Amino acid sequence: MSSASDTRRAAAQSQSQSQGQSQASALKSMDQVNKSIRRPLSKRPLDMIWMTFFIVHLAASLLVDSQTLMPDNVIPASQSNLLHAYLKDSSDPLISALTSPAPLGHLFHASTRTSTSTSTSKALPHNYAWFATSMILEFAVQVPVFVLGTIALWRGELACSVSEGERRARRTVTSHESRVTSLIRSVGPLIIVRGCSTRVPIHPDDARIYPVLIFYSSLATFTTLQCLVTVLYGPESLSLSRSNKQVLLSGYIPFVIVPLALGCDMLRRCRALIERAKRTEAWLKKR
Numbered sequence: 001m002s003s004a005s006d007t008r009r010a011a012a013q014s015q016s017q018s019q020g021q022s023q024a025s026a027l028k029s030m031d032q033v034n035k036s037i038r039r040p041l042s043k044r045p046l047d048m049i050w051m052t053f054f055i056v057h058l059a060a061s062l063l064v065d066s067q068t069l070m071p072d073n074v075i076p077a078s079q080s081n082l083l084h085a086y087l088k089d090s091s092d093p094l095i096s097a098l099t100s101p102a103p104l105g106h107l108f109h110a111s112t113r114t115s116t117s118t119s120t121s122k123a124l125p126h127n128y129a130w131f132a133t134s135m136i137l138e139f140a141v142q143v144p145v146f147v148l149g150t151i152a153l154w155r156g157e158l159a160c161s162v163s164e165g166e167r168r169a170r171r172t173v174t175s176h177e178s179r180v181t182s183l184i185r186s187v188g189p190l191i192i193v194r195g196c197s198t199r200v201p202i203h204p205d206d207a208r209i210y211p212v213l214i215f216y217s218s219l220a221t222f223t224t225l226q227c228l229v230t231v232l233y234g235p236e237s238l239s240l241s242r243s244n245k246q247v248l249l250s251g252y253i254p255f256v257i258v259p260l261a262l263g264c265d266m267l268r269r270c271r272a273l274i275e276r277a278k279r280t281e282a283w284l285k286k287r
Helices: 002-036 045-063 077-090 093-099 104-108 126-155 162-170 175-187 210-233 235-239 242-252 254-286
Strands: none
Touching (some): 045 126, 045 254, 077 093, 077 242, 093 126, 093 235, 210 235, 210 254, 242 254
């Protein structure tokens, strides 16, 4: 009796190990298929532009804009010198309002809200409260998006075209297709990405970042456009020289155009995903 029980137990363990090895092999096969259908970054010029913009903007945010949120005594001298050099060339009235005489971070301390007779620091002028809000949103929303967006775009996108995806969806009788289809059914839901109307495993990558980048684009375009209009047509423009305005325009205009173009590109990609998913769904219903 004991021998029969041991035999059944050994058989169960053997079957479990076999299933585990089969699943591991299947997951490895998924990864190989996934890598084989991805386009390299060199063939995705728009993604290269967006990634470069994110990296440049992240550096500017951390090195310059972050000083509006930091007390003077914690800002390194080299970082402070970088800000002073920028203000010397541009006389940016918006950054100056938040960094002189007190950084935005001082707004959260009682000393900056006391009377001027007992404190040398001044509270932020009320007409710059909107810019203070923009700076807070930059670090609460935009900086994380720079990191997430760079990672997502680096990981790549599926390279299937519409016609190729449709052809693959119809090749359901080949052994390879059958293995992939069986694999997907066992380990996860069917995902249709970038027109690949076939059961192809993918990593949770760039397609999920598209709505986030659309939101970022809307926020960044609006807030930077506000800054641009303020320095050009607001009362601050009266104190700016021609060279100051040229420096400000060269800094602000790219940060309006690039996020706007990014948003248009992400909208185009989302629309393509939706349209192709609808076509695939309609084709599957006809089968």
